[in-house]
Amino acid sequence: MTEVPAIEFAGVSRWYGDTVAVADVSFTVGPGVTGLLGHNGAGKSTTLKLCAGFTSPSGGTVRIFGVEPRRNPGVYERVGVVPDQSPPWPFLTAHEVVMLCARLHRVADPDAAAAGALETVGLADVAGRKVGGFSHGMRQRVKLAQALAHEPDLLLLDEPLNGLDPAQRREIIEVLHRLGDEGRTVIVSSHVLHEVERMAPQVLVLVNGHLVAEGQTGAIRQLISERPRTIRVAAGGDGRPLAGALVDDGAVDAVRFDDGTVEFETADVERFSRALPALARRTDTLIRRVEPVGDDLESVYAYLHDRARGAGR
C-alpha cells in the first residue's frame, strides 16, 4: 500500500485580486525536515497557510494526510502549527496557553503534555508567567511548545527562529532534527539560506509564488554557488590587458568596462579566482578592489527563478 504523503500540493494557486501569491505549485512532502525557502513575499507564508487550512486555494488541491484540511478538522489531531506574527493570548500564562491547545487537540493529560512541551523549548522555569510579559523570543518558543504538546505527525512552522538568540536557535534546531529523526514531517519556512541549511536536509525554494527548485539542500546550495556570477574589479590603468588575458584564459564569459572598473561575468568563480592574481601579475596590472555584484539573496532567487523558467544563462 502506498504511504499517503503528509502534504500534497497539486497545481495549487492562490491569488488576491491581481496579486498572485502562489502560482501553480505542485509538490509532496514526506517524513523529515523540509525547508521552505524564499525571499519576503515569495509566497512562503501563503503556502504554509494553505497547508494549515487557514486559506483555500484559488486553484488546485491541498491535501494533508490525504484530506483537505479545511473540510476535515479531524486531521488537526495530527498537525501542529506555529503561525508567524501571531503571539498567543497575552493574559494567559505559558502553561495555560500550551495546556489549552493540548486540551483542544484532545490530549489525554494536557497538564503533563504542556509541562513536557515547555520543558522541550526551555521555558519550564517561566511556565507560570503571563505570555504578555515575554520577550519576542520567548513567545516564539511558547508558540512552538503549543504546536508540540500533542506530539503531531506534521509540524508547520512559519519562520520559527525569528527573534531567537543564537543559543535558542541552536536548541530549536536540535528539537527539529530530533522530530525529523523520529519520522515526523516538519516543514519550516525561512528567508535565510544558511538557516534552512542548518535545519533541513530537504528544501523547497519559492520565488514570486513559483516553486523554482526542490531537493537536497546541499544540491541546491551547490546549484546556487555554481551559478554565473558578476565580479567587479577596480584595476590600475584601464584594465584592458588584464581583461584580455582573462578572456584568452577562458576564465570569463563577458567583460564590461565601466568608469574605471571592469565587470567580469564568469560561470566558474573558482577558476576566475585562481586566474585573476596570476594574470594580473603577468599583465602588470595593479588590482585595487575585487567585489561581487548582485550576490545578495534576491539575485540568487532571481537566478533560480530564471533557471526554472528555462531562461537561465
Add this chain to the structure above:
Amino acid sequence: MIIGPIYRLTLRALLLQRRTILLVLLALAPVLVAFIYAVAAKQGAHHLRFYSHMMQELFVPTIAAVVALVIGVSALGDEREDGTIYYLVATPQSRLGLIVTKVAAAWTATLLLLVPSVVVSALLILKGGVDASSILWPVAGVALATLAYCGVAGWLSLRTRRPIVIGVLYILLWEGSIATFAASASKLSIAAYGRALVAERLPEAAAPVVGPAPAIIVLAAVAAVTCWLGARALVRVEL
C-alpha cells in the same frame, strides 16, 4: 456543542479588554436615566409607561444592540485581527462548535453587562410597583435580541473586515430609521422582535410586529442561522 475551554477563554478575553469599561458605562446609561427619573418624577407620573418606553425605545434598540454588536464582533473579529484564531482553528474541534461557543461567550458577556442594568432601572423607576413580569419580560426581550445580535456580529466579523461599521449602519439606519416608519421593514429588525417581548406585560410604545411566541422563534432562528453561516464562513474565508 459548547467547547468549555474556548468558552472560558473567550469570556475572559472579552471581560478583560479595555473597551469593556466603555460598554459598562453605556450599559449603565439607562440606570442614570432611571435615577434622574426617580429623583425628578412628579407625583402621579405613570412610572410603568416611562419604564416601558425606556426599555422599548432606548434599551433594546440602542444600548443592547450596540453592546451586543461590539462584544459579538470582539469575540471572533479581535482573534482574527491578532491571529490568535489560528490556534483555535488548527484544532480538531468542529467549526460549528467553535462559532456557537464564541457566540455563547459573547452573549454571556453581553448579559452580564445588561441584565443588572435592566433590573436596577426597573427597581429605580417602578419602586414599590415592581413585579416579576415587569422585569422578566424585558430581560427575556433583551436576552433573545442580544443573542440574535451576537450571532449576526459573529458572522459579520468573519465575512467582512468592517463588521462594526456595517452593524452600526444596520442598527442606526435600518432599525433606527427605516424600520420605524415602514412596517414591512420592521419585520427585518431584530430590535422589533425584542420590543415585542418587552411589551408583553408592559404598555406598548408601538404596535409589536408579532406576538411573543413568534418573536422568540424568529430571534432564536436568527441566532441559529447566523451561527451556521459563521461556521460555513470559517472554512471558506481567509483567516
